Amino acid sequence: MISGWEDIRAEVLRRIRVRDWPPGALIPTEEDLAAEFGVARATVNRALRELAGAGVLERRRKAGTRVAALPVRKATLDIPVIRQEVEARGQVHGFRLLERVEGVPPVPVTSRMGLAPGTRILWLETLHLADGRPFVHEGRWLNPAVLPVPLPDFAAVSANEWLVAHVAYATGDIAFAAEGAGPREAAVLGVAEGTALFITERMTWTAEAPITYVRLAHAPGYRLQTMV
Amino acid sequence: MISGWEDIRAEVLRRIRVRDWPPGALIPTEEDLAAEFGVARATVNRALRELAGAGVLERRRKAGTRVAALPVRKATLDIPVIRQEVEARGQVHGFRLLERVEGVPPVPVTSRMGLAPGTRILWLETLHLADGRPFVHEGRWLNPAVLPVPLPDFAAVSANEWLVAHVAYATGDIAFAAEGAGPREAAVLGVAEGTALFITERMTWTAEAPITYVRLAHAPGYRLQTMV
DNA sequence: GCGGCTAATATGTGCAGACATAATAGCCTA
DNA sequence: TAGGCTATTATGTCTGCACATATTAGCCGC
Structure with missing residues (x-):
């Protein structure tokens, strides 16, 4: 059962990885995904926003959300003392x-x-x-x-x-x-x-x-x- | 005038930088800040969550939010093709x-x-x-x-x-x-x-x-x- | 056909309220 | 006093709704 933004992030990532949504493809709108998963749009938004921050998705208003073609891997480094x-x-x-x-x-x-x-x-x-x-x-x-x-x-x-x-x-x-x-x-x-x-x-x-x-x-x- | 989570993030960062809130200090709760800035708690939450992600704040349930004493700088690198x-x-x-x-x-x-x-x-x-x-x-x-x-x-x-x-x-x-x-x-x-x-x-x-x-x-x- | 304006649309952000969860502080008991 | 249980509390997350904003698609006039 999918619920919670982390589940949704994982499911979206899975679909990208198994190429349901290949690189460059447009994915469904937040509203559609919210309806499919039975959650509020804000929850889908949180999941997609995280993936966009990681460089996996590219989002633009009105244009929609698509899978990054050349995933600029954003690596986070911890720079400790x-x-x-x-x-x-x-x-x-x-x-x-x-x-x-x-x-x-x-x-x-x-x-x-x-x-x-x-x-x-x-x-x-x-x-x-x-x-x-x-x-x-x-x-x-x-x-x-x-x-x-x-x-x-x-x-x-x-x-x-x-x-x-x-x-x-x-x-x-x-x-x-x-x-x-x-x-x-x-x-x-x-x-x-x-x-x-x-x-x-x-x-x-x-x-x-x-x-x-x-x-x-x-x-x-x-x-x-x-x-x- | 402060409104919007980015303004709040900036204001919190400013207070940390001018040492209103020195390293290690506990800062007000989300609810208090929301009241002070006249916004919803969700908005404050968004701002503080971002700062915690950047390593500037440390947050724990019930314990509250404090300014990171040794800011483990989280640097993000773009690894392009x-x-x-x-x-x-x-x-x-x-x-x-x-x-x-x-x-x-x-x-x-x-x-x-x-x-x-x-x-x-x-x-x-x-x-x-x-x-x-x-x-x-x-x-x-x-x-x-x-x-x-x-x-x-x-x-x-x-x-x-x-x-x-x-x-x-x-x-x-x-x-x-x-x-x-x-x-x-x-x-x-x-x-x-x-x-x-x-x-x-x-x-x-x-x-x-x-x-x-x-x-x-x-x-x-x-x-x-x-x-x- | 071309250029520019306009309406439609997907995401961005906001609010108020609610419940979940983790972790502490304090109480209660042995 | 030590140990464990419980109530409290701050953050984490979700919902449903609303409006803002960027951007495209399509219409319209030339």
């Missing part, structure tokens, strides 16, 4: 603050952060450990102009966790790439120079000003995984 | 089928696909081009047992696009990693051996049987980007 990530593997998290200085970031960073050239901001370099072994090398530029004072001792509290607890973040973007280890990363992570490393880059903003730019270089073997 | 990805850059997509043979995949692949050891399946090796230059090296194991016959000429039509159009996919998972280029990848992509490459691995299943396992090795410079 590093400590949680390590602990989720059953390992013990630790970190060492390697450097804390003020300076002028390189041009690509200033431009991406939208800072005036020559602005001096805070640089933190941290090595995260899992069970005592190098896990991630973190390089972070922090804009002190938007931070509450006093700043903590970043050797005792991870910058990431202090920020989420004390700064009103707004938006950001994340990028992933693969790069060969530079001399500094190689030395800190204990790998040969040029070793392929998984890189995560994050920019965070308040409504107006940049908060922080982070570059994470993950130790070899790191994988970012998703379920679709 | 390679042709679309190339065309979105304003480049011309092309591809060359390098190899098509039947064989027994290596053990890690058979086990991940859940195939009996020794099963012979189809292997396709393809090089995707953007404006004529190497873009992605694709290695693909295909389970012919679940494919409709006749199989097409994969030199003329990309395996990926033929599959989405002709096979009832069901689920899959995606993983990203960084690896040094092997001899084959280096030769095909025109880079030095050991060059850091961005790797995408995809497994696709019908309800019961594995369909395909793909490994994509992206040419240097590739970035996977997200907006949060």
